[in-house]
Amino acid sequence: MNACKSVYDPQEDSTMLERWVRKYAEGNVLDIGTGSGIQAVTAALNPKVSSVLATDVQKEVIAYCKNCIKNRKIKFLQSDLFEKVKGKFDIIIFNPPYLPEDLKLKDLTLDGGKKGYEVIGRFLSGANAFLNPDGVILIVFSSLTKKEKVEEFIKNNLLDFEELERKHIFFEDLYVYLLRKNEFLKKLELKGIKGVKYLSKGHRGVVYTGKYKGKKIAIKATNPNSGAFGRIEIESKWLRRLNKNNIGPKLLFAENNYFAYRYVEGDLIVDFVKKSGRVQIKKILQQVLRQAYLLDSLKIDKEEMHHPVKHIIISKNKPVMIDFERAHYSQSPKNVTQLCQFLASSRLSETLASKGIKTDKNSLMGLAKVYKRNQNIKNFRKIAGLI
Ligand SMILES: C[S@@+](CC[C@H](N)C(=O)[O-])C[C@H]1O[C@@H](n2cnc3c(N)ncnc32)[C@H](O)[C@@H]1O
Structure with missing residues (x-):
């Protein structure tokens, strides 16, 4: 003893x-x-x-x-x-x-x-x-x-x-x-990625963080339990395409079953709204809407924009959309209209109202309907004008 x-x-x-x-x-x-x-x-x-x-x-x-x-x-x-x-x-x-x-x-x-x-x-x-x-x-x-x-x-x-x-x-x-x-970790380390750590898991992908050339990065790999093979490769292609339009986190490199991108440091959109002032919030929401409109113009549907709480990060005063797992081409993409649903949702609109930003649900959804029928800049501007 x-x-x-x-x-x-x-x-x-x-x-x-x-x-x-x-x-x-x-x-x-x-x-x-x-x-x-x-x-x-x-x-x-x-x-x-x-x-x-x-x-x-x-x-x-x-x-x-x-x-x-x-x-x-x-x-x-x-x-x-x-x-x-x-x-x-x-x-x-x-x-x-x-x-x-x-x-x-x-x-x-x-x-x-x-x-x-x-x-x-x-x-x-x-x-x-x-x-x-x-x-x-x-x-x-x-x-x-x-x-x-x-x-x-x-x-x-x-x-x-x-x-x-x-x-x-x-x-x-x-x-x-x-x-x-495991072999995947050894591969990442051989590539020069240091301090790989688990961050989160989605249906199709697992996200890790690490350091590459001295900067923090995120690595998204196929979730071995998903069975959705090939999705990661598709997502990296979307990111490459969207980076050309200044949308999404910066893609660094992509290999067979994973891709690496610059880690986006910042606040999730709802947290940002809660802690920021009226002018700042309005500026960011306008930028989010513009990105959504750009996606619509490119005929790319990101999906899940009616609930983007974990998919929009405000980093250095700029909104960065992440997670393009479900992105696809569409003749009638719903990015702007879904975003209107999000802005009109009671939880967000109450927070916005407490900051002096009124989002009249009926007017917003009415304009979203008009925009849905005819996705042009004029109809988009009417929506943006409400915020
Ligand atoms: C179950 S005892 C094991 C002791 C010894 N290694 C053995 O095999 O008999 C656990 C030991 O871990 C230490 N410990 C607990 N939390 C720790 C931590 N966060 N970091 C380092 N040591 C820790 C305790 O003080 C304790 O000495």
């Missing part, structure tokens, strides 16, 4: 993980949440290991380890996960706290967050940047942590996993997983 209360006495999860550490440890090792130092010491004893960085969020744990463990290969560092970690590693080890809040007393050695998987989620979203291309992660967790959620985090973070061991003890199952970068 450790004299220091903050130190986790090795349990079944520790010894299970330790056996795999003995097998896989090599090169430069990172042991996150080192506790008693059990994994760090086991790794350091392996002649194939050249260095071990052992971290823990609790400074008492680090003080305890520095005092008790004397091994020239091991360095100790107080850090919340990767916060103060520098460099790349061949193996990253983590026996995380994984119990949901209600199953434990307040205790950092066990507290995995409200649901139990929050610390694991944070760990997995940061790990790639510290792992060498062929490096591995060894992680242990429990059935109390929701295995499906952990696997979702793993996949979202572009990692492949293998279950090395499963053991039933008392009221839970313990799992040891081996994780590696």
